Amino acid sequence: MTSLLRGNAVVGQAGGPTVVINQSLAGVIQEVQKYDHIERLLGARHGVVGIMQEDFIDLKRQPSEMLELVAYTPASALGSTRHKPVDKDFERILDSFRKHNVRYFFYIGGNDSAEAAQIINKMAQEANYELRVIHIPKTIDNDLLVTDHCPGYGSAAKFVASAFIGDNQDNRALPGIKINILMGRDAGFITAASILARQREDDGPHLIYVPERSFCVARFVEDVGKIVDKFGRCLVAVSEGIRDEAGVRWTQRVVEEMEARSGRAGTVETDSFGNIQLSGTGTLADYLAGVIRNELGKRKSDLRVRADTYGYLQRSFPAWSEVDAWESRLCGQMAVSYSLETDQDGSVALMRLPGTSYACGTQLVPLQEVAPATEPKTKSLPDEYIAQQGNYIMDQFLVYAGPLVGNLPRVGWFEQVKTGQAYGGGLGPRQ
Amino acid sequence: MTSLLRGNAVVGQAGGPTVVINQSLAGVIQEVQKYDHIERLLGARHGVVGIMQEDFIDLKRQPSEMLELVAYTPASALGSTRHKPVDKDFERILDSFRKHNVRYFFYIGGNDSAEAAQIINKMAQEANYELRVIHIPKTIDNDLLVTDHCPGYGSAAKFVASAFIGDNQDNRALPGIKINILMGRDAGFITAASILARQREDDGPHLIYVPERSFCVARFVEDVGKIVDKFGRCLVAVSEGIRDEAGVRWTQRVVEEMEARSGRAGTVETDSFGNIQLSGTGTLADYLAGVIRNELGKRKSDLRVRADTYGYLQRSFPAWSEVDAWESRLCGQMAVSYSLETDQDGSVALMRLPGTSYACGTQLVPLQEVAPATEPKTKSLPDEYIAQQGNYIMDQFLVYAGPLVGNLPRVGWFEQVKTGQAYGGGLGPRQ
DSSP states (O other), X not given: OOOOOOEEEEEEEOSSOOSSHHHHHHHHHHHHHTOSSXXXXXXXXXXXXXXXXXXXXXXXXXXXXXXXXXXXXXXXXXXXXXXXXXXXXXXXXXXXXXXXXXXXXXXXXXXXXXXXXXXXXXXXXXXXXXXXXXXXXXXXXXXXXXXXXXXXXXXXXXXXXXXXXXXXXXXXXXXXXXXXXXXXXXXXXXXXXXXGGOOXXXXXXXXXXXXXXXXXXXXXXXXXXXXXXXHSOEEEEEETTOBOTTSOBHHHHHXXXXXXXXXXXXXXXXXXXXXXXXXXXXXXXXXXHHXXXXXXXXXXXXXXXXEEEOTTHHHHSSOOOHHHHHHHHHHHHHHHHHHHHOSOOEEEEEEEOXXXXXXXXXXXXXXXXXXXXXXXXXXXXXXXXXXXXXXXXXXXXXXXXXXXXXXXXXXXXXXXXXXXXXXXXXXXXXX | OOOOOOEEEEEEEOSSOOSSHHHHHHHHHHHHTTOSSEEEEXXXXXXXXXXXXXXXXXXXXXXXXXXXHHHTSSSOTTOOOOOOOOHHHHHXXXXXXXXXXXXXXXXXXXXXXXXXXXXXXXXHHHTXXXXXXXXXXXXXXXXXXXXXXXXXXXXXXXXXXXXXXXXXXXXXXXXSEEEEEEOOSSOOHHHHGXXXXXXXXXXXXXXXXXXXXXXXXXXXXXXXXXXXXXXXXEEEEEETTOBOTTSOBHHHHHHHHHHHHHTOOOXXXXXXXXXXXXXXXXXXXXXXXXXXXXXXXXXXXXOOEEEEEOTTHHHHSSOOOHHHHHHHHHHHHXXXXXXXXXXXXXXXXXXXXXXXXXXXEEEEEOHHHHSOSSSOOSOOOOGGGBOTTSSSBOTHHHHHHHHHHOOOOOOEEOOOOOTTOSOOOEEOOOO
16 A cells, blocks of 8 residues: 555536436545545535636535435536636646645546546646546446446436336327437437336337437338337337438437528527537427328327427436445545555446346546547447347346336236136236 | 115226326225225226227226235326217217116316216216216316315426426536426416425526416516526526417417428327427427527527426326325225215315315315316416516415425535535525
């Protein structure tokens, strides 16, 4: 064990919040409270922005009741940021660290945060400024490299699976076609989680489209038609990030077509790279519902078609997977432990232990493995989880995602009683 | 007490499902199981459609474990219907009742169901066919006459309030303007429930627009601008049913404008009366976000504007208010009790007992009071709950709706620590 580096610590949160991101924060605070060599723990308001502006909150002396209440509060308690630091920002960050004698930096975030952590780490080394930099993973998208899964994903997946359980019952009660658009710009993990909702043979989602496969509208119409013929209804999960065969995002196509026809631009927000904002717009949902209504409505005049975009509820609804909450806390705690036990910097990764039942530990992995300089920089839904036709998810995915989500509401139902039978109905077995 | 009418009973569910509609069904089943004079309890599949088609499920011999699982399962377990019976349908219904010796009819539904129950009741009387008809109220919209509130409302309100708690934290972490469209075609009860989310002085929703007041876009832009100036962010609740000063629905206006510009009709579903389908489309959300982006974006170029339409999750997400679940069960049980203790037909109403803390009982009220022949046929959000400017909800509403929703997740936060203070932050007091 190397001798302990004395000084202060900074913790920050960045990127899209999750409902368990404060668990990681609480884990860092709890762990730091145990030690004397970290004198002050400064919470940076809105991530790197707070570091640059020296906007800090003293976190070491928070009472445990408050800590627990914050831990179970959705969305970054310190505030978050979408700001990607550039060269002179990094110099300001290092200056701020020097000024406040910061020797430990814990950064809770996704891909971009791991990259920022890596740059800060390198600059400190070059400047011979001794600094431990530990990245703590977080993203509902579940697309970080190395780690088995990401803190935040299990809770988002649980929200989606729960929502589909209710939506499937609703669709059963008033049969029709229901299309739900789910988050995930490039990775289909959140959308795939909808399959966890299934408890009965004819339960939805009946079709699942992820961004890892190109999306063809004609085939979509055909797929939906077949399910409607079979079950008299159809529940569909579609990722917001789906692209056409040419690799163009469908939301982009639909918005451009809409704007061209209406002669009105700027209806949907674009980022500084001109990428269309996929979440927080109902465009894709309305478009797909319209297509189905026009195409299948010819066959069946009383066809009921509805579409919802689950939107920001997926990352902010105040309910969580217990496993996810606990693992997020663990990642925060372990970040502090790793910073003491080794002079390695890195990113905390969750490592699933091989075996039949679920168990997971952590490991510190090099920052450049989580934020590499070359593609692929993120993880996609593995091929083995996607049905060959590209319109459904394979059962193996349940083994992967089931334990991360934990218990889900179970449904009951009544069946036709035949003479002599004691009763109809069944307890919903998890498939 | 009159002598007990011997025969069979039918129970049905109609209209938009809720997450507690099966509690009322379970209440009916449980209560009927106690008595011998009701020989069979037939569950009509998809309401009046099942009665006409003699599509029944025997419900009296369901084991209690199954009953409880169904009770906590969202959306009408018997299936629902939007079919409004016409003259010859009612004759078929009466024929079906005669054929199956049905002497008790319990109909769980909203306004339309109360009306249908009333017609069936009258026809049976005219035909000298002895029949007890009891309507059991259900609607998330909370717009039924007479009853203090409607089974189903508390759970929808709880979903909305919970969602806003998370959304407010998300909006605080990444400040910007967030607009959420909520259900409620003509009544603002669901939208008003968003105010229950507030726990801190600067918490959102900061603006609430209900269909009981006309909605002016220019004033909306002004309102949002003021809040952004004050808090640097703004969280808004808007009812899907808002209308302009001329009484035209905004969704209708936006869709018509969109269709006129694009030359493409049929993008949004209309019902048989030509009314636009308000739920299940993101049109209004995207329109309002676009307006804010265009108008306020001039002042602030990095303005973050997002909009979500909560959609069908409001009535189907598998979580509930305990009070609502219990009262829905009670209404089902009491329907059966009333059918035995009196020869009056009617609708079960929830009656709040006067006093400071919450207590509620039931009462059987005449069907014509719940489904009158003349306007108003539904209840609106009372004037005393709506702020004078028409853009917010008054505190008195908390007294009305709070007990129906019950406990909500509490949030924690860290505040700046000043020297000498033990700690910053506070336990979120309910306001």
